[in-house]
Amino acid sequence: MATQESESILGLAQNILNLTQDLTKYLQANNLVAPTFSLESQDPPATLEYREIHAGLKTSLEDLQRLIDGPRKWLREFCCTGYDLGLVQVALDFEFFQLVPAHGSITIDELAEKAGLDADRTGRIIRQLMTYRIFEEHQPRVISHSNTSLLMQQDEELRSVVHYSLDEMLKAAADCNITFKAHPYECHQNLNPFVTRHGVGIFEFYKNDPAKARRFAKAMAGLRKMDRHLDYLLYDSFNWGALNGTVVDCGGGNGHISKSLAEAYPNIKCIVQDSNADMLAEGKESLSPELADRVTYSKHSFFDPQPVKDAAAFLIRQCTHNWADKDVVRIFKGFVPGLENSSPNTPLLINDIIIPEPGVWPRHQERVVRQVDSVMIVNCGGKQRTKAEFEQLLKEADSRYEIRNVFDNGPLGLLEVYLKR
Structure with missing residues (x-):
């Protein structure tokens, strides 16, 4: 049970410091490199000990942010997440991740021309994604990869996980209210928000669309690896x-x-x-x-x-x-x-x-x-x-x-x- 001290700003900050030190000691003891934002940075280990430290650290980090933001600010940001996810789908549909060179750079105007989208919206989308550390702009209007966007370029299965989640599932999720109002006491394979949005159940949907079925199969392979x-x-x-x-x-x-x-x-x-x-x-x-x-x-x-x-x-x-x-x-x-x-x-x-x-x-x-x-x-x-x-x-x-x-x-x-x- 959480104590009043552990839920205070200072108590949470102290816990974050202690757990960060524990995490660093674990990495050093196991000859592991600490995560960074560099392009060469690897995912952290998935060992049980690391996950246990990670769980406590993440909980305290989230609680501290919620306390210093307050509920109004947090809700405002949370409710706008859907807009940002829409921009990630644009980046996927217009192949931003593939068009930015793996270890080079490209101007916003060049990217826009290759993607077939106007430079104004291309720049605005890229710069919003950069606030999530997706892509980098080390020189004005010159775009290069962050470690996140580079991983999206290199791992087609991971890219498929993100793409199908936004293209099929997020759109279906937006129709939950419509489905539940029409059918408040029933839900099954042939009656759910996916059917409301896409007109058929998920298995028939992929049977009818081979290209998206292939992407879905790659996404499932990516999820298995993740x-x-x-x-x-x-x-x-x-x-x-x-x-x-x-x-x-x-x-x-x-x-x-x-x-x-x-x-x-x-x-x-x-x-x-x-x-x-x-x-x-x-x-x-x-x-x-x-x-x-x-x-x-x-x-x-x-x-x-x-x-x-x-x-x-x-x-x-x-x-x-x-x-x-x-x-x-x-x-x-x-x-x-x-x-x-x-x-x-x-x-x-x-x-x-x-x-x-x-x-x-x-x-x-x-x-x-x-x-x-x-x-x-x-x-x-x-x-x-x-x-x-x-x-x-x-x-x-x-x-x-x-x-x-x-x-x-x-x-x-x-x-x-x-x-x-």
Whole structure:
């Protein structure tokens, strides 16, 4: 619980100093270079110790800023963020990031001519982005990269994450009020703000627009790279080494998780199931010869009864959040035949965000997982769930379901579920 002193300007400033010193000591002890704004600066490490120090430091930094700004100033800036995000989309659509030389410079007039936009608006957009340290202007009207804009140029997958978020999702989010007023008590795959804005559900949208579908696929690959630290609970909490047999990766896409499990545990074979034939084909195509006999692919919808028998474990990862409660009940029912035809010790592993109770996590960490919940509301009418909500849906699917272990001390949690006999 926060004390009055820890929420004062001086108390917060002292805490920031202490944590900054701890962070510096950690970097020095591990021979790591401290982050800078130089073009060569690397992302900070994603180790647990660094994240713990980072969490406390960021919380105090945010609280200090809120105190010195006051609520009116903070709200004014917060409500104008949408305008700035609109400018980032312009920069992406007109390829500002690619047109500025990687390690050189370009005048605003040259950039405008190459982009096909007038110089006045080009300059105004660039200079607003510069206030976020996106691009630099070391000489009047001469633009070069900052470390952020250079990273956007060099990493197409990261660029795709930002671009699809603004081009599809932010526009859909702006229609939340319209959707909720028209349908205040219903939300699902075919009834959500994405459908209101774009006219069709997210899967049909990308089926109809191959170019944006390719960008979306690159964005998902980029998110997987950005979120690699989310996997530690999946790998470190459950005892994979005790398994001997087949792990069924339901809704596994191209099988990137199955591949890593098979590489790490020779006693495991994996079956990747997905309803998307293209994703399965992509995964099979990229499978290394060493894993060819231990990772197989099968077309299957997790809404249908599970056909695999004698499995060592069933895994469903980051799928339930895409669906409304009634659909998740159908998914959980689909696992029952597979579990009934396997050992009583065969678990159903649900690897997804487990929403914490308010105030249990630092505010900025709780915000991240609740932001993902907001994404689910907007793009597919789904949701992230608490442990109690998962338990309720499991029991609704089959009263024999029992959660035996909960690992929720990370941004992506893990529920270990069994079917009682």
